[in-house]
Every structure is written in C-alpha cells, then in structure tokens.
Amino acid sequence: MLAEQEVARLKDFAREIRIETLKALGHLxxxxVGGAMSVVEVLAVLYGGVMRVDPKHPNMEERDWLVLSKGHAGPALYATLALRGFFPKDMLCTLNQGGTNLPSHCDRNLTPGVDMTTGSLGQGMSTGLGVALGLRMSGKDNYVYVILGDGExxxxQVWEGALYGGNACLDNLIVxxxxxxxxxxxxxxxINSLGDLKEKWESFGWHAQLVDGHDVAAIYEAIRQAKAAKGRSSVIILDTIKGKGCSFAEEAKLNHHMRFTPAEVTEALKALGYDGSWERGERA
Ligand SMILES: Cc1ncc(C[n+]2csc(CCOP(=O)(O)OP(=O)(O)O)c2C)c(N)n1
Known part of the structure; x- marks a missing residue:
C-alpha cells in the first residue's frame, strides 16, 4: 500500500499535469481536452515513480516504455514529461503550432521522452506488444505500458493484439x-457497445483488473498486482470520466475535441488552484 504522503504527492502531480495541459491547450x-484529462492520474502514477526513466537520457536502453496509443491525448503526456524535466516547460505553449516539437498527436521522432508515434487508433496495441516481445527475447527486464481508449x-487490431498477448504471456506488458x-x-x-471489458480481456487469457482511474492509490496497487501476476499479460481497465477536472469540458455534452475561450480556461485553472499567468500568446 502507498503511504499517505506518497498518495498526496501523486495527487498533486496529477493536479499539476492538468494545469499544464490546460495552459498548453489554452494557448491554442x-x-x-476530454481524452487528455481522463488519463491524467495514470500518467501521474507511471511517471511519478513507477516507470524507470531518466529525463536526461530519454532513450536509455534500460528505460520502461509508454505507448500512448490514444495519441490524441498527447498534450497530457507532454505536460507530464515537461514536469518531469524531459524538456523545458515553456515548450508546452508551442503545442500543435508550426515548427513545434509537440504535435497534436505523439511523434517519437520529435519529442524527448515519447517512445512511440501514435494517433492511428489500434496501432499502439501492436507496436506495444512488439516492443514487449522484443525486450523479452533479448532477456531485458524493461516494462512496456500501453494506454488504449475504450472507443479505440x-x-x-486491438483484439488481434489481445489474442496474441494472451497466448504470448508477456508479463513485461501492462495495457x-x-x-x-x-x-x-x-x-x-x-455507437458500438464494448460490453464488459474486464470479462472480454479475461476471455483472451489476460490478467484483468478494473479500478477507479482517478484514484492514484488504486492505480498504483493495480500495477503492483499486475507485476505480481507472473507469466500473464496484464490489462487494467480504468473507470474514468472524459474531461475530468476541467470544468468547461466536464460540463459539455461532447468534449472530445472542442473550442474554448480564455475566460473558460482561466476559470478551469482557478478551480484547479492556479491563478497565475497563462494568457493566449504569452509564454508561461
Ligand atoms: C484508425 C483511426 N480511426 C479514426 C480516428 C479518429 N479518432 C480520433 S480519436 C477518436 C475517438 C476515440 O475514442 P476513445 O478511444 O474512446 O478516445 P477518448 O474518448 O479516450 O478520447 C477517433 C474516432 C483515428 N485517430 N484513428
């Protein structure tokens, strides 16, 4: 179990990720916004201590990998990486603008710390599996983490990967x-109901868990249990809210890709406890 202090630290990291994500999107x-906000806690737990990474050596061989298969949530990953020191925080306000190293969707050739190019939904399942298999064949102990969307x-392609992952028993892979x-x-x-996702993955032979995706302690514990399930590929279903923690997005009926005003961003930032400068065009 995580100590109370650690839980508080991870919650605060998540809050900071939300703030920096929102500021970056606010500039644009x-x-x-919706799908970026729902993965904030899992990113906070992974980069807040679970993953073996070195911001000074983003490509080091011993690193754990993250494949953010729902690559449109890139802004949340960029905020996380900047806060961990992979690149300067003021780069965040170049998000998705001409010549940026932070495109809307993740690109491993552009951004320090981004392990896989993603955006075409489904493909991260295959690339993540491939990396995990390659690492295991090389006798390495790196972990590979993949984040899929439910719509994804x-x-x-996801279920082809699930079939293979269940058979290949990749215990260095956590989806x-x-x-x-x-x-x-x-x-x-x-639109196209997924039914009971935990049961589905279990039927493909995976070690499957369902947790509150906004509870950092629950996510941390699920990762610990996944690692303890030797000889099984693992999946953790995160029960989340699209737009979580961003007032104007949570209130909107559809928040997948939306426009927002500076006033809405300012209000949402205030609700997160930030009242510093962020104005559109200003460098943070
Ligand atoms: C192969 C492919 N088809 C369509 C899209 C367009 N697209 C981008 S995000 C998205 C919805 C994804 O839903 P979900 O995986 O649930 O993401 P979230 O709600 O978490 O943002 C779609 C259809 C795409 N990126 N790739």
Whole structure:
C-alpha cells in the first residue's frame, strides 16, 4: 500500500499535469481536452515513480516504455514529461503550432521522452506488444505500458493484439484501457457497445483488473498486482470520466475535441488552484 504522503504527492502531480495541459491547450484555443484529462492520474502514477526513466537520457536502453496509443491525448503526456524535466516547460505553449516539437498527436521522432508515434487508433496495441516481445527475447527486464481508449477498442487490431498477448504471456506488458465511456461523437454503448471489458480481456487469457482511474492509490496497487501476476499479460481497465477536472469540458455534452475561450480556461485553472499567468500568446 502507498503511504499517505506518497498518495498526496501523486495527487498533486496529477493536479499539476492538468494545469499544464490546460495552459498548453489554452494557448491554442481548441483541442482534445476530454481524452487528455481522463488519463491524467495514470500518467501521474507511471511517471511519478513507477516507470524507470531518466529525463536526461530519454532513450536509455534500460528505460520502461509508454505507448500512448490514444495519441490524441498527447498534450497530457507532454505536460507530464515537461514536469518531469524531459524538456523545458515553456515548450508546452508551442503545442500543435508550426515548427513545434509537440504535435497534436505523439511523434517519437520529435519529442524527448515519447517512445512511440501514435494517433492511428489500434496501432499502439501492436507496436506495444512488439516492443514487449522484443525486450523479452533479448532477456531485458524493461516494462512496456500501453494506454488504449475504450472507443479505440472498437478497432479489430486491438483484439488481434489481445489474442496474441494472451497466448504470448508477456508479463513485461501492462495495457490500460481508459474506459471513459465516450468516443468522438457520443457514448460507446450507443455507437458500438464494448460490453464488459474486464470479462472480454479475461476471455483472451489476460490478467484483468478494473479500478477507479482517478484514484492514484488504486492505480498504483493495480500495477503492483499486475507485476505480481507472473507469466500473464496484464490489462487494467480504468473507470474514468472524459474531461475530468476541467470544468468547461466536464460540463459539455461532447468534449472530445472542442473550442474554448480564455475566460473558460482561466476559470478551469482557478478551480484547479492556479491563478497565475497563462494568457493566449504569452509564454508561461
Ligand atoms: C484508425 C483511426 N480511426 C479514426 C480516428 C479518429 N479518432 C480520433 S480519436 C477518436 C475517438 C476515440 O475514442 P476513445 O478511444 O474512446 O478516445 P477518448 O474518448 O479516450 O478520447 C477517433 C474516432 C483515428 N485517430 N484513428
């Protein structure tokens, strides 16, 4: 179990990730706010101590890998990496602008600390599996973490990977599904229902858990249990809220990709306990 102090530290890291994500998106005035906010806690836990990474040597061979398969949540990963010191924080306000190293979707050739290029949904399942398999064949002990969206689980490629992962028993692979119950244009249950995701992954032979995806202690404990399940590929379904912690996004009916005003951003930042400068165009 995580000590109370550690839980508080991770919660605060998550709050900082939300703030920096929102400021970066605020400079742009639009973006994938909903799906970025729902993965904040898992990113805080992974980069807050679970993953073996070195911000000064982002490509070191011994590192653990993150494949953010729902690559449109890139802004949340960039905020996390900047806060961990992979690159200067003021780079965040170049998000998705001409010549930036922080494109809307993740690009491993552009951003220090980004391990895999993603954005075409489903593909991160295959690339993550491939990396985990390659590392195991090389006798390495690195872990590979993959984050999928629930809408993304409508891709056939995810289930081809699930079938292979169940058979290959890759205990250096932990897949998260961000079950925020929404996709681009509505609820997954109304568009192409996924049913019980935990049961589905279990039927493919995976060690599967379902946790509150906004509870850092629960996520940490689930990762610990996944690692203890030797000889099994693991999946952790994160029960989340799309737009979590960002007032204007949580209130909106559809928040997948939205426009927002400076006033809305300022108000959302205040609710997160930030009242410093961020104004559109200003460097943070
Ligand atoms: C192969 C592919 N098809 C369509 C898209 C367009 N697209 C981007 S995000 C998205 C919705 C994804 O939903 P989900 O995985 O639930 O993401 P979240 O709600 O967590 O943001 C779609 C259809 C894409 N990026 N890749």
């Amino acid at each position: 005035g639009f973006g994938h 689980c409508q891709e056939g 998260f599904v961000d079950e925020n119950k929404e996709q681009l244009d509505g609820y997954t249950k109304d």
